[in-house]
Amino acid sequence: MINPEPPLRNSEAFSRLFDRTHLAVYRYIFVLIGGPGSLAEDLTADTYLRAWKSRHRFQGNDHAAIGWLFTIARNLVIDASRRRKVRGFELDYSDPEDWLDRWLVNPEGNPEIQVLRQEQFKILWDLIQGLPLDRRELIILRYMLDWPVKNIADHLNMLENTVSVYLRRTLDQLHQAWPEGDQYHDRY
Amino acid sequence: MTDTDTSHLSNSTPDYPEGLLSAFHPRPSPGFYKRIQRTPWQRSYQHHLLLKWVISLTIMVAVVIVGFTISPPLQAIARQLFSFFIPDTQDTLEVSIEGITPLELFQYASAENFSLSIEQAEQQAEFSIRQPESLLPGLELIGTRYEPDLHVVILLYQGAGYNLFLSQRSLSDQPEYFSIGASAQVEIVQIGTFQGEYVAGGWVAVPGTQLSDIDSQSTIQAVWDPTLPQFTLRWQSEGFAFELRSSGTNSPQKADLISLAADIR
Numbered sequence: 001m002i003n004p005e006p007p008l009r010n011s012e013a014f015s016r017l018f019d020r021t022h023l024a025v026y027r028y029i030f031v032l033i034g035g036p037g038s039l040a041e042d043l044t045a046d047t048y049l050r051a052w053k054s055r056h057r058f059q060g061n062d063h064a065a066i067g068w069l070f071t072i073a074r075n076l077v078i079d080a081s082r083r084r085k086v087r088g089f090e091l092d093y094s095d096p097e098d099w100l101d102r103w104l105v106n107p108e109g110n111p112e113i114q115v116l117r118q119e120q121f122k123i124l125w126d127l128i129q130g131l132p133l134d135r136r137e138l139i140i141l142r143y144m145l146d147w148p149v150k151n152i153a154d155h156l157n158m159l160e161n162t163v164s165v166y167l168r169r170t171l172d173q174l175h176q177a178w179p180e181g182d183q184y185h186d187r188y
Numbered sequence: 189m190t191d192t193d194t195s196h197l198s199n200s201t202p203d204y205p206e207g208l209l210s211a212f213h214p215r216p217s218p219g220f221y222k223r224i225q226r227t228p229w230q231r232s233y234q235h236h237l238l239l240k241w242v243i244s245l246t247i248m249v250a251v252v253i254v255g256f257t258i259s260p261p262l263q264a265i266a267r268q269l270f271s272f273f274i275p276d277t278q279d280t281l282e283v284s285i286e287g288i289t290p291l292e293l294f295q296y297a298s299a300e301n302f303s304l305s306i307e308q309a310e311q312q313a314e315f316s317i318r319q320p321e322s323l324l325p326g327l328e329l330i331g332t333r334y335e336p337d338l339h340v341v342i343l344l345y346q347g348a349g350y351n352l353f354l355s356q357r358s359l360s361d362q363p364e365y366f367s368i369g370a371s372a373q374v375e376i377v378q379i380g381t382f383q384g385e386y387v388a389g390g391w392v393a394v395p396g397t398q399l400s401d402i403d404s405q406s407t408i409q410a411v412w413d414p415t416l417p418q419f420t421l422r423w424q425s426e427g428f429a430f431e432l433r434s435s436g437t438n439s440p441q442k443a444d445l446i447s448l449a450a451d452i453r
Contacts, residue, residue: 011232018229023215030214041220045227052229121212124205143209174205 008055008065018048021066024145025073031140033077034129043080047073067155074137081133127174135170142167297351297435302331302344309334313341315358318428320451324440327352350417350436354452359427369412377421377442380450384423386442389414390435421445 008014025047030040050072051058058068128136141147141155149167153160224230309332310317317332327347334341338357345352368374368387375386391410418435419442430452432445440448 010236011229012236014229015233018224022224023213026216026220027212027214031212037214037217040214041216041223044216045220045223048224048229049227052227117208121208124208127205128209139209143206144212146210171206178205 008051008058014052014055017062017065020062021069022048024066025069027144028070028137028140029073029077031128031144032074032133032136033080039080043073043076046076050076063151070141070155074133078133123179124174127177130177131170131173135166135173138163138166139170297344297346297353299330299344302333302342304332304334306332306343308332309341312336313339315341315428317341317343318356318430318452319343319354320448321453322451324444324448347436347438347440349438350434350440352440352448353431353433353435355431355433356428359424359429369414372412372414375442377446379421379423379446382423382425384421384446384449386445387420388418388441390416390418390420392416419445421449423449 008017022044026040026044029043029047030037033039033043047069051069058065060068128139131139137156138152141152142149147155149160149163152158153163156163304312306317306319312334319329323329323345324347327345330344330346332341332343340355340357343354345354369389369391372387372389377384377386389412392413394409394411417437417439418433419439420431420433421442422429422431424430430449432449434440434445
């Protein structure tokens with residue numbers, strides 16, 4: 001994953017960095033701001049524009065570059081949240097096949113499973129949007145972007161053990177907040 | 189299956205909420221990517237890519253031109269591209285003849301078919317005809333013909349037991365290709381200060397293989413014969429394409445043809 005080549009040397013290197021990282025940055029912003037997609041797109045584009053303008057000041061490898069992008073993105077999300085007072089975003093659940101096909105990998109063909117996932121995802125989305133931004137970020141990095149705990153700790157300048165504890169507590173919080181009688185809760 | 193039967197769902201659902209989060213992959217819209225195309229780094233990158241293509245193409249063209257200029261084998265290829273001998277894919281050929289019989293075709297080299305004087309041919313072709321300043325012993329000019337379809341002037345000479353054709357046309361006209369068999373050997377030769385191509389052999393009609401004779405159009409089967417006493421020299425000079433072709437048992441060959449070509453003014 002770590003690329004020894006200086007990632008921001010020129011426009012070609014920056015374009016390659018964009019190609020490799022923009023989906024992760026977009027997903028990070030999308031969940032952190034709580035949508036909608038158009039706002040996440042604006043903030044993603046702004047993230048790279050800022051990075052492009054200050055690329056000459058950046059020193060580090062590919063992994064450091066994506067951490068740097070996430071830092072820029074987080075600052076933009078905080079600014080946007082303050083400006084627009086956006087707290088949460090209602091996904092359009094009217095056409096579950098649409099967003100399941102687009103956003104959930106390996107969507108099941110069974111309509112009952114799709115409906116179940118739609119309901120469960122709506123619950124999860126609301127719960128995540130109710131978390132503080134720093135806990136939301138931990139969840140995104142660990143479970144959406146699949147970062148190892150060590151990388152998260154390095155990126156957030158925290159101890160690995162602290163990251164693990166926070167993650168466990170946040171998951172416990174989500175599990176406990178999950179509504180009684182839901183399919184997931186029956187299994188847990 | 190009843191409303192309360194959900195065992196099939198439990199087996200298909202991931203571990204929540206971690207599993208559901210890892211399966212959540214929102215993607216930007218196509219409009220986002222169009223917008224990114226207009227960003228400074230993308231414009232700069234596209235310009236950079238275009239520049240690389242232009243430089244690469246320029247280098248390739250330069251290499252090809254230099255290759256054509258200094259390498260005899262590549263010069264041969266270039267000439268083939270530009271109107272010299274075109275090797276066929278095989279050593280047999282079907283020739284369609286319209287309006288004349290095969291017999292008339294083989295009697296082509298007669299004075300009746302070359303009835304124009306040099307001056308008359310020049311008037312029709314609208315260019316000055318070049319000729320050798322001196323001829324081989326026993327060789328004499330029989331006549332001239334102009335073929336308007338190909339804009340080519342052909343001079344017929346005859347010697348002891350052979351015919352010699354000198355063809356010339358402007359390079360600004362349509363190229364005239366001379367097809368040769370796949371096994372024919374093209375030899376690069378030096379004619380004074382310019383190069384030419386020399387081929388021995390020719391197409392021979394296979395006896396008894398007239399394939400059709402419908403509405404005055406005949407088709408004959410021909411085969412490339414490298415031992416045929418026919419010798420062809422082609423070259424280009426001063427905006428004109430020239431061909432010297434000798435045919436017959438006592439035909440002048442490479443050295444004589446080159447000597448004649450070098451003497452043409």
